[in-house]
Amino acid sequence: MSRSDVLVDADWVEARIGDPGVVIVEVDEDTSAYDKGHIPTAIKLDWKKDLQDPVRRDFVDKAGFETLLSERGISNDDTVVLYGGNNNWFAAYAYWYFRLYGHRNVKLLDGGRKKWELDARELTTDVPSRKPASYTATEQDSSLRSLRDEVVASIGKKNLVDVRSPDEFAGRLLAPAHLPQEQAQRAGHIPTARNVPWSKAANEDGTFRSDQELRELYEKDAGLDFAKDTIAYCRIGERSAHTWFVLHELLEQPNVKNYDGSWTEYGSLVGVPIELGDAR
Amino acid sequence: MSAEGCGAPAGGVPATAAAGDQAVVEGRVVRAGEPVTTGYARLLGTGDEFVAEVPLGEDGGFRFFAAPGAWTLRVIAPGGVRAERAVSADYGKVTKVDVTV
Numbered sequence: 001m002s003r004s005d006v007l008v009d010a011d012w013v014e015a016r017i018g019d020p021g022v023v024i025v026e027v028d029e030d031t032s033a034y035d036k037g038h039i040p041t042a043i044k045l046d047w048k049k050d051l052q053d054p055v056r057r058d059f060v061d062k063a064g065f066e067t068l069l070s071e072r073g074i075s076n077d078d079t080v081v082l083y084g085g086n087n088n089w090f091a092a093y094a095y096w097y098f099r100l101y102g103h104r105n106v107k108l109l110d111g112g113r114k115k116w117e118l119d120a121r122e123l124t125t126d127v128p129s130r131k132p133a134s135y136t137a138t139e140q141d142s143s144l145r146s147l148r149d150e151v152v153a154s155i156g157k158k159n160l161v162d163v164r165s166p167d168e169f170a171g172r173l174l175a176p177a178h179l180p181q182e183q184a185q186r187a188g189h190i191p192t193a194r195n196v197p198w199s200k201a202a203n204e205d206g207t208f209r210s211d212q213e214l215r216e217l218y219e220k221d222a223g224l225d226f227a228k229d230t231i232a233y234c235r236i237g238e239r240s241a242h243t244w245f246v247l248h249e250l251l252e253q254p255n256v257k258n259y260d261g262s263w264t265e266y267g268s269l270v271g272v273p274i275e276l277g278d279a280r
Numbered sequence: 281m282s283a284e285g286c287g288a289p290a291g292g293v294p295a296t297a298a299a300g301d302q303a304v305v306e307g308r309v310v311r312a313g314e315p316v317t318t319g320y321a322r323l324l325g326t327g328d329e330f331v332a333e334v335p336l337g338e339d340g341g342f343r344f345f346a347a348p349g350a351w352t353l354r355v356i357a358p359g360g361v362r363a364e365r366a367v368s369a370d371y372g373k374v375t376k377v378d379v380t381v
Contacts, residue, residue, distance in 0.1 A: 119358070166325070177345055180345050
């Protein structure tokens with residue numbers, strides 16, 4: 001895998017609109033964005049309704065993922081190109097799912113919906129119909145996902161990367177600043193975590209920074225030791241999926257996991273250590 | 281808007297709500313008297329530190345729930361449109377910032 005295998009630009013996507021082996025998928029929390037206009041031939045996935053278990057706090061299981069992709073007409077052999085709003089947060093989260101469930105050929109559109117819009121490229125309200133397919137997922141790849149017990153055991157041992165904003169890291173806010181303050185019972189961060197906000201990995205138009213800039217950001221500026229295992233977290237696991245994508249897919253670091261329970265879980269656990277204050 | 285999501289509010293931001301105990305920064309982006317509906321509002325801290333971003337709503341509107349303090353609001357839109365305003369936020373207050381581009 002290299003950058004060109006996992007990340008494509010808008011020209012690449014535009015040239016493949018209508019290609020039968022390429023499925024363009026918009027992933028958003030706000031699915032009204034898709035309804036107002038999307039890349040021609042793109043289908044949509046709803047971050048919450050389609051990708052989350054409706055009862056438990058977990059994401060769809062293997063059978064649920066197979067049903068979802070089959071219904072949407074995605075086959076195992078298709079090249080799936082994901083894009084979305086919020087600088088690709090939810091598209092990166094979906095990308096992580098596709099990798100967890102073993103999809104071979106999945107890519108992110110660099111810059112996502114924002115870059116496409118800022119370029120004033122074509123958007124359509126036409127909703128494509130795709131024939132149902134028969135999708136078979138692999139078992140979840142546990143090497144990509146971290147659960148709470150591993151996170152607690154990793155304090156002071158592995159790289160913990162808190163990708164939220166400095167105000168959330170310090171405990172001054174419980175949520176990003178475009179949302180009401182709600183969620184975890186306690187504010188702060190996991191002790192020994194480094195604060196590298198996801199946004200530092202992205203340019204203003206939502207595209208990723210160069211590999212060299214990214215290496216400097218994590219290794220030099222944040223002091224991450226890539227010889228150690230790394231766990232990224234945020235509030236609910238989608239911003240950290242963006243950082244997971246950077247570390248695991250762009251910088252090709254093998255031992256990087258996303259902790260999708262993130263702060264909404266950790267900050268509500270009883271008895272675990274929490275630190276307050278700005279990054280040191 | 282999902283209670284759990286980090287995403288943008290569905291369909292942009294609704295009309296003014298009471299601040300409650302929040303530090304709200306909100307406004308509209310207009311061009312020649314018409315709302316700018318394709319574009320983004322970014323809230324930046326000291327040294328251009330990114331804080332948050334929302335797509336503009338159907339009425340050109342945006343809203344942030346910030347920490348108290350001084351911020352920069354930056355608007356970007358197709359065609360290289362770019363505008364900035366200095367704003368301050370405080371708990372229990374709605375800071376209104378309308379931007380003409």
